[in-house]
Amino acid sequence: MPSFPSPFGSDDDNGLFDGYDEFVADDLPRPGGFLDGHDVLTGADHLAFHRLTRDCFEERKVYDMTFNYNLARLNLDTRHGNAGFRYAVERGDAAAAADAVDPADFDGDGFDDGDCDRVLRAEFTPTTPFCPQTHTLTIGAFRAWNGLSDRHEYDLVRVRAAPMHNQSEAVNDRLAELEAAYLDTGDVETEAEEDAGMGSSPMTGTGDAGAQTRSTDAPF
Numbered sequence: 001m002p003s004f005p006s007p008f009g010s011d012d013d014n015g016l017f018d019g020y021d022e023f024v025a026d027d028l029p030r031p032g033g034f035l036d037g038h039d040v041l042t043g044a045d046h047l048a049f050h051r052l053t054r055d056c057f058e059e060r061k062v063y064d065m066t067f068n069y070n071l072a073r074l075n076l077d078t079r080h081g082n083a084g085f086r087y088a089v090e091r092g093d094a095a096a097a098a099d100a101v102d103p104a105d106f107d108g109d110g111f112d113d114g115d116c117d118r119v120l121r122a123e124f125t126p127t128t129p130f131c132p133q134t135h136t137l138t139i140g141a142f143r144a145w146n147g148l149s150d151r152h153e154y155d156l157v158r159v160r161a162a163p164m165h166n167q168s169e170a171v172n173d174r175l176a177e178l179e180a181a182y183l184d185t186g187d188v189e190t191e192a193e194e195d196a197g198m199g200s201s202p203m204t205g206t207g208d209a210g211a212q213t214r215s216t217d218a219p220f
Contacts, residue, residue: 018076020051027081029125031088034160038088038121049087049120050075052152053145060144062137071137074127083127085141090119090158101156101183120145120154125162134161135171142178147188156183 018024023043031040041049054072057063062071075084092100101119122141126134138159145157159175161168181190 016078017073018078020054020076021047022076023047027078028075029082029084029086029123029162031086032123032125032162032164034123034162035086035088035121038091041087041089046087049152050085053085053141056144056148056151057141059148060140062140062144065133071141080127083125086123086125088121088123090121101158118154120152120157122157122159123162124159126165129164129166131165134165134167135174138171138175139178142175142182143188146182 018027023046025042050072054070057070057072063069064071064074067073067077072085074080077083090100122145124134124138124141126137138161142157142159145152145154145159149155149157156179158179161171161175165171178188178190182188
């Protein structure tokens with residue numbers, strides 16, 4: 001009887017994936033401009049947050065729709081060594097404060113104490129510059145991390161697409177709108193107006209491996 005693949009990976013991946021307890025810098029994207037001047041997570045700190053990411057993405061069904069695996073596995077996929085997420089703790093000092101979150105932004109209805117002690121930045125690098133799924137994947141990640149904020153130590157997780165994507169500016173404008181709406185309402189499902197031309201396919205999967213055609217090239 002054929003078996004369904006685990007979204008976390010299995011023992012028969014034939015060496016295609018690193019482990020969730022392995023920090024392999026050569027198989028991760030280099031931190032980009034959104035993380036410049038902030039404290040980039042490496043080693044055990046990166047691994048701890050990325051394991052938590054795996055669990056958040058699994059609960060919210062944030063999936064790679066080509067492989068039908070949990071999107072967190074893209075970081076581990078050695079076929080796409082320059083794709084996935086990198087993280088940095090946001091600094092508010094003079095060197096990095098230009099686009100840091102102002103604690104005053106946390107005075108909305110969703111943040112009763114107006115406290116913003118810990119902000120994490122997450123930068124997503126897709127596998128190609130023309131990936132049509134980048135906006136849905138980054139929005140899904142934003143909603144998973146902030147909708148399950150009780151799982152981690154950060155008051156806010158900010159998400160942006162890496163500048164190598166051909167529509168990163170439009171994608172990031174929408175992510176900034178969603179972030180502002182979340183700060184104002186505390187609701188991660190608050191909708192910003194859809195930006196035309198960025199693609200609209202859903203990024204969430206059902207976990208049914210038979211529903212997707214597999215390929216070694218992810219669509220994002």
